[in-house]
Amino acid sequence: MRRDIKAINWFIKTQILRDPFNPAYATFKVTSNCNLRCTFCNPSYYNGELGEGSTDTIKKIIDNLRDSSIIVLSFEGGEPTTRGDILELLQYAHDGSFYVMLTTNGYRLGDESFLSKVADNIDFLHYSIDEYHWNTKALDNLCRFRKYGLKVNVQTVATRYNLHKLEDKVKKVRECNYKILILPAVDYPDSKVKLAPDNHELYNVLSELKKKYSSTLNNSWGFIEALRGNVNGRLVSYSISIYPNGDLPYPDDINGEVIGNLSQENLNDLLKKPRVKELQKKMLEQQAKYEYLHLQTASFNSIKDLAEYASEMVKWRFTGKA
DSSP states (O other): OOHHHHHHHHHIIIIISOOSOOOOEEEEEOOSBOSOOOTTSOGGGTBSTTOOOOHHHHHHHHHHHHTSSOOEEEEESSOGGGSTTHHHHHHHHOSSSSEEEEEEOSTTTTOHHHHHHHHTSOSEEEEEOSTTTTOGGGGGGGGGGGGGTOOEEEEEEEOTTOGGGHHHHHHHHHHTTOEEEEEEOOOOTTOSSOOOOOHHHHHHHHHHHHHHSTTTBOOOHHHHHHTTTOOOSSOOOOEEEEOTTSEEEESOTTTOEEEEETTTSOHHHHTTSHHHHHHHHHHHHTGGGSOHHHHHHHGGGSHHHHHHHHHHHHHHHHHSOO
């Protein structure tokens, strides 16, 4: 199904029929190998523990998602560009069924031939830049991606130690008319160092940045307000995470459990399982514990917030400018 038709169907189901668990965004961790060892990251995402599905397995999962409500498909890891077949997989997914994103630490972005091919097969480039990826100097040369026609969204991790540096990063991204998404570090049980920022301190910083740089900062007001406990009364889950072998942790990879495998089972069928209904109920009861994407997309309950966010993304899609 074409992505724009999917988007219309998603709007009808979630905003008119009020389905609170109709996912539109899939974080697909296509590998658990990475060239870096970031201190904030869950070790299983870089040490190979979760494995790596074969090319055929990944394509089966993509086929499965084509027939689902998923509109945005984000290739992540680990570092997805460590896969030898990543260009083949991006091309396979980029057929109009999804808005395709690639999230990378820049490992291969210095290769102009590779970058040119990537640009032909994605809609948005998510570039992870921060002190913990050891690549903040990349912000000084960010505008070079313009010549490839890439729409860049910088992802930067906010920790208790770097909140005072966030505005400078936003300014550099703004110079290129790109966008930036600020992600709070999560203290996974196996994380080497505990870096998660205080929610109220992060709220104060993000709310000021959103007021000053609204079109550049990609965090929704719904997410920012959730940091101080102002969560929409009707919490929803419009996102899923997928492991490299196709396993689906639900409702997320921090608080959930694996409910099935998307290389073998249909996503729509998985979401109808009785256990899934129990996990959804648990999520509603413990809404403050759930991770970034749930709170970010929860703001789409409000027609006003959804319209504001959608208008910014449409402008970005067609002009490539924030």
